[in-house]
Amino acid sequence: MTTTTIRSTVPAAKTWSVRRVRAAAVGAAVAANVALYLAASAAGTDFLLTDPGKTESHHLIVAEIAVFTLVFGLLGWGAMALLERLTRHARVVWSVLAAAVLVLSFVPIGLEQASTATRAMLTLIHIVVAVALLPLLRRPADR
Template sequence: MATTTVIAPTSTTTATDAPTVTDAPTVTDAPTVTDASAVTAGRRRLRAKAVGVAVVANTAIFLTARALGTDFVITDPGKTEGHTLILPEIIAFTLLPALLGWGVLALLERYTRRARLIWSVLAAAVLVLSFVPIGLEQATSATRTALVVLHVVVAVALLPMLRREGATGEGAVPGGAVPGGGAGGDTKPAAG
């Protein structure tokens, strides 16, 4: 962890009890949280947790829907034979887009200053487009509803990926400063 030397003026009290500032500085060593590797590690942990939450939530929803009688049988248009979705497929179809989303966000953070905005627009577009196959497939209304819920759960679970160093909590930097310049959303943080 890096340390920064801070020179702060000392105050004295006069006969009127009004504090005044003198020229005698005091030196303190105050630890800072600007270590880029610590910020990146915190961001990676948060994003891995978001991916894990998406997978666990969709697994629970799938198993609950199956227990309540949802058949998860989908049939492609023009075909007569249906395909029953199974848990490993649900896990794979949750994990792959989540990891791709993480990778896209990391690349955007590396190459653009507006990564959060661009990623948000892309994520919303992918979510909307993911509903198209649900509408095209032949399936029961329970299956369609469950699939829509599964898609929305992935999107909601991945929203914490948008947390940045300016936020409080894990990986936060005091004052919203980001290593390498600026503050808040106008910075270009290290990818992670």
């Protein structure tokens, strides 16, 4: 009597699908913020920041916006992947964590000396990351 072992490729397929969706979420956040920065710059937003108590100003450039968006998007993805391994409530924990990070990300915007347009655009840029990442990173693996 022989025994045949059938290997299922469903988990690997689901993993690949989830990775594609999450990579697309991070890419969408980066692309949206780059487009938003370029449009705001063309409309006259200076993206000039001065730390409290300092006289030197720093002009944010599109590369900084893209890199910061990419880094925080990848951190969000990594946190979700880690939570999925540690708890069965990963999506809920990640959502609470992501909301806390979003709220805390507004603190530096309030502390920096910047024009109203710059503050408004930075706030919008932070919200765009949350909007792009939250629904897609929370997406169940079996969709």
